Amino acid sequence: xxxxxxxxxxxxxxxxxxxxxxxxxxxxxxxxxxxxxxxxxxxxxxxxxxxxxxxxxxxxxxxxxxxxxxxxxxxxxxxxxxxxxxxxxxxxxxxxxxxxxxxxxxxxxxxxxxxxxxxxxxxxxxxxxxxxxxxxxxxxxxxxxxxxxxxxxxxxxxxxxxxxxxxxxxxxxxxxxxxxxxxxxxxxxxxxxxxxxxxxxxxxxxxxxxxxxxxxxxxxxxxxxxxxxxxxxxxxxxxxxxxxxxxxxxxxxxxxxxxxxxxxxxxxxxxxxxxxxxxxxxxxxxxxxxxxxxxxxxxxxxxxxxxxxxxxxxxxxxxxxxxxxxxxxxxxxxxxxxxxxxxxxxxxxxxxxxxxxxxxxxxxxxx
Amino acid sequence: xxxxxxxxxxxxxxxxxxxxxxxxxxxxxxxxxxxxxxxxxxxxxxxxxxxxxxxxxxxxxxxxxxxxxxxxxxxxxxxxxxxxxxxxxxxxxxxxxxxxxxxxxxxxxxxxxxxxxxxxxxxxxxxxxxxxxxxxxxxxxxxxxxxxxxxxxxxxx
Numbered sequence: 001x002x003x004x005x006x007x008x009x010x011x012x013x014x015x016x017x018x019x020x021x022x023x024x025x026x027x028x029x030x031x032x033x034x035x036x037x038x039x040x041x042x043x044x045x046x047x048x049x050x051x052x053x054x055x056x057x058x059x060x061x062x063x064x065x066x067x068x069x070x071x072x073x074x075x076x077x078x079x080x081x082x083x084x085x086x087x088x089x090x091x092x093x094x095x096x097x098x099x100x101x102x103x104x105x106x107x108x109x110x111x112x113x114x115x116x117x118x119x120x121x122x123x124x125x126x127x128x129x130x131x132x133x134x135x136x137x138x139x140x141x142x143x144x145x146x147x148x149x150x151x152x153x154x155x156x157x158x159x160x161x162x163x164x165x166x167x168x169x170x171x172x173x174x175x176x177x178x179x180x181x182x183x184x185x186x187x188x189x190x191x192x193x194x195x196x197x198x199x200x201x202x203x204x205x206x207x208x209x210x211x212x213x214x215x216x217x218x219x220x221x222x223x224x225x226x227x228x229x230x231x232x233x234x235x236x237x238x239x240x241x242x243x244x245x246x247x248x249x250x251x252x253x254x255x256x257x258x259x260x261x262x263x264x265x266x267x268x269x270x271x272x273x274x275x276x277x278x279x280x281x282x283x284x285x286x287x288x289x290x291x292x293x294x295x296x297x298x299x300x301x302x303x304x305x306x307x308x309x310x311x312x313x314x315x316x317x318x319x320x321x322x323x324x325x326x327x328x329x330x331x332x333x334x335x336x337x338x339x340x341x342x343x344x345x346x347x348x349x350x351x352x353x354x355x356x357x358x359x360x361x362x363x364x365x366x367x
Numbered sequence: 368x369x370x371x372x373x374x375x376x377x378x379x380x381x382x383x384x385x386x387x388x389x390x391x392x393x394x395x396x397x398x399x400x401x402x403x404x405x406x407x408x409x410x411x412x413x414x415x416x417x418x419x420x421x422x423x424x425x426x427x428x429x430x431x432x433x434x435x436x437x438x439x440x441x442x443x444x445x446x447x448x449x450x451x452x453x454x455x456x457x458x459x460x461x462x463x464x465x466x467x468x469x470x471x472x473x474x475x476x477x478x479x480x481x482x483x484x485x486x487x488x489x490x491x492x493x494x495x496x497x498x499x500x501x502x503x504x505x506x507x508x509x510x511x512x513x514x515x516x517x518x519x520x521x522x523x524x
Contacts, residue, residue: 170430245383256429279436
């Protein structure tokens, strides 16, 4: 437990001045603009928006600049700002079927309607440092446009659905989904609450847990059924109008994992699903989220819960960056009183221990 | 709010279209259109531009039950023109001026004396530019379509 302390205002102010100076760095170097961050650090912006749980590219760019590029700190800043906003509306569910695709791939079917669209990907790059970027690079070669337009890209899972070989995912009920920003999480959590928690969770945490399921800590044998990235309209139904209107569009990355399931007493053998969705081009996060979503469905599917990734309280309560970094970093706060009492206790224990040892060696000496 | 969707009237569809376009128009275009109005409209705020958030819903698997993905910033505004027409706006982001002008144009578009010319000079050109940008992006994406060939592996089996 930490205790309140007084004083130190001057030192704290000066420390923050030093922070500002270090943030700015060498003033002979041009200052970074928010437009530069927004346009050239797009994946950092995407991650801060996703885990900050607020889609606003300008604010995420500001947070990144203010945090000196520390994305977890930037996420904290965005979350803190989010709490100041009145909630004006709840959107209609995103129609990701109508995503304006910039990337769409499937690892399960080679030839699928709509095709495999690689889009802007790091895949198949050689991961060799490109020193042309270190020099003042020329403008990149313009991308050719394909005359043949993109065909509609139906969901891969819909193809399997046609054969009845995958569990359907239907809008089963119209129950209001729980909202962890308003109600504290209770366990067991339903899937809506799990997905909201995973969508805000730290990418590294989900990546590691997802990886653990691939390595055998929960048998889920996943396939990347489909990964889609693109922009989608966001609609609300204002009370004043009574019909849906578009307020703008956002970019999202979506992943559907397809997993083997050998069936249970009540369910025939079939494929099951895990779902991941993030703001921006958060493909790796969406994949990780889908793996963990599937692992957390163990209870619902009657699977044995044997692995950390299947333990929902463990997974959901340790994945939030703001909570985990807050609780870890609170250890920096003064724990003087706490520590003093521990010190007294350890001194007393040590004295007893030494006394016992002396007594024992005395006994041995007599033998 | 998910009552059985009844088909929209032609008037509602038209308004739905222009409200959506006004939300995505770059602010300089709106300012230019406002400056080019033959007569500057007088108006009062029914609701001054207000910045807040919208809770973004999605569905598991894209088709399943709803869940809350996160939030986005949203600015809304409502105006009443001196003529009595009211206009509303809901615009992604935090631009109060954008929300104000979008609400004004929503009201003006309901004025039969103005709607045709505004549609011609503001709404339709903005829609065309938006669609052209989307087509251009889609054409670039289409150029990255790939055909993978499956190779036969191994001699035995």
